[in-house]
Amino acid sequence: NAGVTQTPKFQVLKTGQSMTLQCAQDMNHNSMYWYRQDPGMGLRLIYYSASEGTTDKGEVPNGYNVSRLNKREFSLRLESAAPSQTSVYFCASSDSGGRNIQYFGAGTRLSVL
Amino acid sequence: DQQVKQNSPSLSVQEGRISILNCDYTNSMFDYFLWYKKYPAEGPTFLISISSIKDKNEDGRFTVFLNKSAKHLSLHIVPSQPGDSAVYFCAASDRIQGAQKLVFGQGTRLTINP
Numbered sequence: 500n501a502g503v504t505q506t507p508k509f510q511v512l513k514t515g516q517s518m519t520l521q522c523a524q525d526m527n528h529n530s531m532y533w534y535r536q537d538p539g540m541g542l543r544l545i546y547y548s549a550s551e552g553t554t555d556k557g558e559v560p561n562g563y564n565v566s567r568l569n570k571r572e573f574s575l576r577l578e579s580a581a582p583s584q585t586s587v588y589f590c591a592s593s594d595s596g597g598r599n600i601q602y603f604g605a606g607t608r609l610s611v612l
Numbered sequence: 613d614q615q616v617k618q619n620s621p622s623l624s625v626q627e628g629r630i631s632i633l634n635c636d637y638t639n640s641m642f643d644y645f646l647w648y649k650k651y652p653a654e655g656p657t658f659l660i661s662i663s664s665i666k667d668k669n670e671d672g673r674f675t676v677f678l679n680k681s682a683k684h685l686s687l688h689i690v691p692s693q694p695g696d697s698a699v700y701f702c703a704a705s706d707r708i709q710g711a712q713k714l715v716f717g718q719g720t721r722l723t724i725n726p
Contacts, residue, residue, distance in 0.1 A: 503655070529710065530710065530711040530712065532711075532714075534716075539621075539718055540718060541616075541618075541701060541716035541717050541718045541719055542701065542703075542714075542716040543716070544713060544714065544715075547713065549708075549709045549711035550710060550711075553709075555709075555711075557713065558715075589655055589656070591655075593711075593712050595710050599643075599644040599646065599661060599705045599707070599712050600646070600658045600661065601658070601714060602658070603648075603655030603656045604655050605653070605654055606653075606654070606655055
């Protein structure tokens with residue numbers, strides 16, 4: 500009964516380093532999403548994948564890339580981390596039906612020094 | 613420009629009383645509105661939603677009201693309980709190519725006092 504699982508939970512990077520945030524869901528959902536949450540700004544959509552094999556930019560895609568590896572997994576990559584990417588990152592998934600509910604993972608807290 | 617706004621960063625309510633959280637939006641094309649609840653160090657969890665064709669949806673202690681002419685929605689919690697203390701996010705849904713793009717407000721921190 501895991502739902503959406505994100506790894507790692509915490510990460511500290513130096514400016515210029517790269518890393519990949521992993522996300523997997525076990526609810527057989529078609530759509531997956533990556534958000535970032537900054538203080539006072541709510542959650543902002545970085546990238547989304549409507550279905551396996553497709554990805555699209557969200558509101559704040561600059562500095563990020565994504566890969567929809569299969570139906571279950573959707574990863575977020577920072578090629579060259581910057582201090583402005585210090586944030587909490589959330590992955591979510593939803594089905595294609597009418598309920599419009601997204602289910603979120605517990606988040607990855609990333610600090611870029 | 614922020615399409616979804618929660619103008620109250622925080623709200624404090626006595627246990628047993630009503631909590632009212634407010635949210636305003638600008639885009640009349642949103643098709644669904646949702647409320648999420650978030651505890652520290654956890655992801656947001658879905659609470660309740662309302663379709664843009666409805667004006668009220670009720671689920672137990674939680675009721676969401678939608679006023680389309682004013683582009684305003686509110687979440688009512690009655691009676692408020694200590695476990696309701698959390699950050700509440702309002703979100704609006706824009707469905708594109710089978711995916712659902714959510715636009716979130718800034719959040720309101722609700723504190724229920726015993």
